[in-house]
Amino acid sequence: QVQLVESGGGLVQAGGSLRLSCAASGRTFSTFAMGWFRQAPGKEREFVAAIRRSGGNTVYADSVKGRFTISRDNAKNTVNLQMNSLNAADTAVYYCAATTTILVTEKRSYDYWGQGTQVTVSS
Numbered sequence: 001q002v003q004l005v006e007s008g009g010g011l012v013q014a015g016g017s018l019r020l021s022c023a024a025s026g027r028t029f030s031t032f033a034m035g036w037f038r039q040a041p042g043k044e045r046e047f048v049a050a051i052r053r054s055g056g057n058t059v060y061a062d063s064v065k066g067r068f069t070i071s072r073d074n075a076k077n078t079v080n081l082q083m084n085s086l087n088a089a090d091t092a093v094y095y096c097a098a099t100t101t102i103l104v105t106e107k108r109s110y111d112y113w114g115q116g117t118q119v120t121v122s123s
Contacts, residue, residue: 002026002112004096009117012086016121020081022096022114029077030054033099036070036081037107038092038119045095047105049081057103063089086121093118 008020020036035050049060049070058070064083072079079096094117097110104110 002029002032002098004098004112004114006094006096006114006117009094009119011120011122014087014121014123016086017082017084018086018119020083020094020096020117020119022079022081024077024079024098030074031100032112033101033103034070034072034079035097035099035104035110036079036094037097037110038090038094039116040092043092045107047107048094050103050105051079052103059103059105061105083119086119088121088123091119091121 003025005023033052036048037045038048039045047061051058051070051072055072067085069082096114098112099110101109
């Protein structure tokens with residue numbers, strides 16, 4: 001079992017940046033690959049980024065590649081999402097999630113989810 005709590009969301013102007021953080025507690029954090037997903041109003045939850053247990057490999061959705069960076073600190077039990085060059089299409093609730101699978105983009109493969117943090121980008 002692992003508990004996940006996101007923070008760092010808010011309102012930002014288009015072109016701006018935000019840094020999301022996810023704090024984990026419970027089972028050993030380093031045994032989980034971690035992912036970020038987002039859900040906009042009226043849309044399905046979609047994959048954003050994921051990182052391996054050791055942090056050595058990452059994967060991104062095409063829509064955020066080159067703008068977002070996922071990272072983790074296993075000593076602090078945190079995973080972060082640095083978001084740059086934000087635009088209105090990035091407006092959504094952002095969720096962090098944990099999986100015992102190595103590195104996946106499918107939300108059904110994730111076992112644990114946080115409550116989400118709202119990101120709103122004004123144009």
